[in-house]
Amino acid sequence: MTAVAAVRREHDLLGDRDVPAEAYWGIHSLRAMENFPVTGTPISVYPQLVEALAAVKEAAALANEELGLLPAEKAAAIVAACREIRAGALHDQFVVDVIQGGAGTSTNMNANEVVANRALELLGHGKGQYQHLHPNEDVNLSQSTNDVYPTAVKLATITAAHGLLRAMAVLQDAFAGKAVEFRDILKMGRTQLQDAVPMTLGQEFSAYAVMLDEDRSRLAEAVELIHEINLGATAIGTGLNAPPGYAETARRHLAAITGLPLVTAANLVEATQDCGAFVHLSGVLKRIAVKLSKSCNDLRLLSSGPRAGLGEINLPPVQAGSSIMPGKVNPVIPEVVNQVAFTVIGNDVTITMAAEAGQLQLNAFEPVILHSLATSLTSLRAACVTLAERCVTGITANTEVLRATVENSIGLVTALNPHIGYTAATSIAQEALTTGRGVAELVLEKGLLPADRLATLLTPERLAGAGQG
Known part of the structure; x- marks a missing residue:
């Protein structure tokens, strides 16, 4: 006989609907799972969001208790449940799809139900016995999805952004370390691949x-704008159903819980409908992605070869590069960072369109x-750390190749232009290009400069200029 769950x-x-008896989520979450089988990615994938939702619910409970709306026993149970969630418990109970209709209502309902059912257990009741403590009437007291969800998103975004800032510092230090290591290695710079x-090489990495x-x-700078919240706005920014003083009281408790310098928006009606801070932040993430991808393009180009490319640097080999070409090693770490950048740029378009599509309040x-x-924040963070640890720190220079490109380059004549004149420099460049001979060799042969003067003009210190890495 099959056991009945x-x-x-x-x-x-x-x-009415039947909900699994052991689930901390309830009927609203059940309907959301049925209605939004979209990405297959539940909100539990973003622990910062789950913890942020719990922080908002905890702050709301403390504010409601302080203002005399919520009995102390209920407030204490809600706060205890929220603190468990912020410590990592019950994240698997946040089951609704991350993309959903309803402006985040399903996420808020999911949070209300999980907090309520855990609080009920702490009070000695069973899950679903909402007559003792209700998800909407108690956990969601003085709140709306429209102020809870944006506030939680901002808290989660701040946490994720700080993670990205730390990862960028790791990558910056890796590049800076190579700039010092390569500071005396002369090479040819290129413009338009010429x-x-x-x-x-140190200047390049610097x-x-x-x-x-x-x-x-x-x-x-962009993250600072995310510290402005609309908690207390309730449905559209008018604060309907929240008591006088609730917005400031809830903000104060939330700031204490998170340790963040949160401020309440000056105009809650504006703040409830405006997504400008998210658009601005996304634009900065796109900027980071573009420049990071450009740097990876350079690493791939500089390491191309090993025989038929530029071959100026070597990227550390991390895996076999081909199932058919023995010995081939590919620049897979820069390539994966490029793909992260493409994703971030696409996400910026999505965020732009979503912000523009808002209507009225x-x-x-x-x-x-x-x-x-x-996605952008977490992927960029991982990309920066991976690029630093699996690629940049292991880069080596092909010194002989770099020296040869300088000695054989027509571009070397530019450094001599002020000393032999543009006409003579042009003639030397043309002859060097035609014959394959070196610029310095031709300058000496034609008596345009004495050998000691030429040697001085072509020292690495002078050629690299004041910006030497």
């Missing part, structure tokens, strides 16, 4: 470090904004 019956405005003028440092500053598309932002 234990269930409990719950009720909502559409009727020989330009000499530089050092530029990548500086680009990351600039982007870390821009990201930190609410943007219903914040779930896809959350999903896109979270």
